[in-house]
Amino acid sequence: ETGVTQSPTHLIKTRGQQVTLRCSSQSGHNTVSWYQQALGQGPQFIFQYYREEENGRGNFPPRFSGLQFPNYSSELNVNALELDDSALYLCASSFRTGDTEAFFGQGTRLTVV
Amino acid sequence: GESVGLHLPTLSVQEGDNSIINCAYSNSASDYFIWYKQESGKGPQFIIDIRSNMDKRQGQRVTVLLNKTVKHLSLQIAATQPGDSAVYFCAENYNYGQNFVFGPGTRLSVLP
Numbered sequence: 001e002t003g004v005t006q007s008p009t010h011l012i013k014t015r016g017q018q019v020t021l022r023c024s025s026q027s028g029h030n031t032v033s034w035y036q037q038a039l040g041q042g043p044q045f046i047f048q049y050y051r052e053e054e055n056g057r058g059n060f061p062p063r064f065s066g067l068q069f070p071n072y073s074s075e076l077n078v079n080a081l082e083l084d085d086s087a088l089y090l091c092a093s094s095f096r097t098g099d100t101e102a103f104f105g106q107g108t109r110l111t112v113v
Numbered sequence: 114g115e116s117v118g119l120h121l122p123t124l125s126v127q128e129g130d131n132s133i134i135n136c137a138y139s140n141s142a143s144d145y146f147i148w149y150k151q152e153s154g155k156g157p158q159f160i161i162d163i164r165s166n167m168d169k170r171q172g173q174r175v176t177v178l179l180n181k182t183v184k185h186l187s188l189q190i191a192a193t194q195p196g197d198s199a200v201y202f203c204a205e206n207y208n209y210g211q212n213f214v215f216g217p218g219t220r221l222s223v224l225p
Contacts (some may be wrong), residue, residue: 106154
């Protein structure tokens with residue numbers, strides 16, 4: 001209902017593996033942000049992309065990387081997975097950076113074993 | 114450093130009563146604040162926002178109050194309904210930056 005869709009909804013990976021999570025933003029939204037939400041906590045900002053360029057980054061290591069495509073889709077890549085990477089990963093899109101009303105997807109639940 | 118937190122991790126209210134969810138923030142430079150509702154298995158949903166030059170803003174059944182003196186934010190929900198049961202997050206943003214800083218959340222349970 002927000003127009004933002006994420007895939008897959010659930011994923012199980014093994015420690016050390018790599019994972020790619022996908023997000024499809026609302027048409028016309030030039031900005032996408034990715035958040036990590038550990039169980040029982042609030043979302044934490046990973047990074048933001050604006051017009052296919054990284055536009056800010058939170059306190060996450062370089063093994064968290066992203067891409068944004070012209071068709072309003074984006075990816076979050078995580079290399080060398082660690083057990084602590086287990087979380088709900090959320091993407092949020094907005095028309096422009098700094099917009100108050102960002103629209104969140106339903107998230108991808110990643111479990112690292 | 115900046116942080117956003119909530120006074121109560123859980124809140125239970127009777128259906129039909131008013132709910133008040135509180136939030137404390139530490140960054141006095143924050144420009145605006147947002148309340149999000151997150152239901153189980155879903156992403157956060159925007160409820161209402163308020164800019165730092167305002168003290169109060171009303172929406173449909175919801176009111177946000179901002180007290181910059183004590184760096185306190187609250188969300189009031191009138192006539193709480195079962196569908197209001199969810200986790201509520203406050204989030205702050207400063208300098209119209211790229212990211213929102215979320216608090217840990219308050220779980221609201223509506224009792225029949």
